[in-house]
Amino acid sequence: MKNTAFAAVSAVALACAAPAAAGPQAEVLHWWTSGGEAKSAAVLQQEFADNGGIWTDMPVAGGGGDAAMTALRARVLSGNAPTAVQLKGPAIQEWYEEGVLADISSVAEAEGWADVLPGSIAGHMKCEGKWCAAPVNVHRVDWIWANAALLEANGIEMPQTWEEFNAAADKLMAAGITPLAHGGQAWQDATVFEAVALGILGPEYFRKAFVELNMDTLKSDKMAAVFDQMRKMRGYVDANFPGRDWNLATSMVMNGEAAFQIMGDWAKGEFLAAGKEPGKDFLCASVPGDGFLYNVDSFAMFEVDGEDKQAGQDLLAKLIVGPKFQEVFNLNKGSIPARVDVKLDAFDTCAHLSAKDMGDSADNGSLLPSYAHGMALRGAQAGAITDVVTAHFNSDMSSAEAVQMLADAVANSL
């Protein structure tokens, strides 16, 4: 009896669903649940619906994506993967190796992605030469933000070298101002560390150390110099920094309690939301040194059954990289479009600088993935490095010890 009822209900459901099933469908797992991000995700949802698609939203908040990854693992293990998942960096290839990602090369080739995406970013979207993910945006990580009024009052220019930064910081300390706003959480320590490392090692050695995990570079004297500078940075933060969230550090810069912050361009969103103007109230510049560290959000496409779902996947990929979505989304999110042919008229001056530097660094090979934000290395290796960085920053460990520990930790994580 129960079975017949179930069959009847299913039949009705199928009959109703039949016409709809002809349209493209997509179930999208993401963790854009906070204010600005949710708004950005809604843009994509709307555009997908406008093109006749049926969007099934699967937002999983919590733990900076950890909770979403746990949900994804469960779905993949049960053989029922979502259509598209917010994934980034080497995690895409890691999932590919599990044999669960789909090939979207046909869309990518039809849309000419290879011509509009910078080479090193396109590299993250490919699995063994085939396109398997679509990039949404480019966050720059190696930004230094400053309170314009504080710098002016103390006669300080935006530093161009780490020596200048140290001189400026010493001057601010003497004036009783905290030079560097920082939150003592492991990922923030890592963010400052990689900005310092990029400046001191230079792009070439940064790539060797944090992309290729070259042992000689990890153990080099230059790496010791990076830890020396980190020890100096530790002296420039206020005593009460442990555990502070990054946005509270940003508001310290806004309120004039601290002069600088090293943080990715999501910090800009905080300034703008507080009604501050770039160039007038706050300044943005790349951290001293050459290069550009990117953190690219992307959607990886999972292997799904059914034509409607595959059509949904193709449509979604096309829309994500499409110029309209790239512009609207990134205006909301504070990042810049991943494709280089989007008009930037509506963006602010910091975004213009970011886009210009991205183009320049792509040309000279210094466009590099951020290790601290999971773009350069897999979780275990990146985590091992972060452990050393945060242990060094929060103790009186010497640079020589830290370098040795770094090499050991990386070797142990492989």
Added chain:
Amino acid sequence: MTEWLERHIPKMVLAPSFAAVLVFVYGFIAWTAWVSLTRSRLLPKYEIEGLIQYERLFNAPRWDTAMSNLFVFGTLFILISMFLGLMLAILLDQKIRTEGVLRTIYLYPMALSLIVTGTAWKWIMNPGLGLEAMVRGWGFDSFTFDWVINPDKAIYAVVIAGVWQASGFVMALFLAGLRGVDGEIIKAAQVDGIPTWRIYTAIIIPSMAPIFLSAFIVLAHLAIKSFDLVIALTGGGPGYATDLPATFMYTMAFSRGDIGQAASSAMVMMGVVFAIIVPYLYSELRAKHD
């Protein structure tokens, strides 16, 4: 028929929960043990690779920190909670008038979730917001209480919050134990003119040995599985100075996609629990045989 039912109904009623425990506890312990011998990263793999994950685990300085933190936290948490709990129980046992109210007040922390305790103590102990700022505001400029942000002392800050939470519960246990001591013996001792402190140390406390054991077991497993308190209070920081095995395991499994490493740390944690529980079970079983 009814006789058959009478004989078999208990077994039938117990069977589902027995099967569930078998699968969801012992089955998954076996699964974790298996995975801990593999090179699983993002998803579990099942080819046995030997003890590589344990080698990695014991080479990781962070795991050393986590284990020594567990030792420091566990020892201090258990000893201080037991001592404070016993003192509170003895003081409450003096037939005072408002005992019911006081008992409830001391027991209430146990009703809070550890997340709440952790968050509240995070603010209380934060030098810029809490106690230190308040006392300095009163004019004592040299007063310093910055344990929670000091990597060498942060684990003691976790102990403070844990003790605050658990000692009221231990008090309740001991109070029940004190009430269970035979009043005749105490009266006899009082008649003999034995001082009160001697009555406590020589008669009452030794006769509460089983209560001590229960309190110890409860506190020990609270200490070993401590997770939410650390997450809320320090987030494992500064650096990873307050990492415990449970937070280590969580990080490996859910943030770093290193399931093999997480499984090996879980097995070591289980070993620690066994080291405490097995002697207890052994003594229980032997007591029954006697």
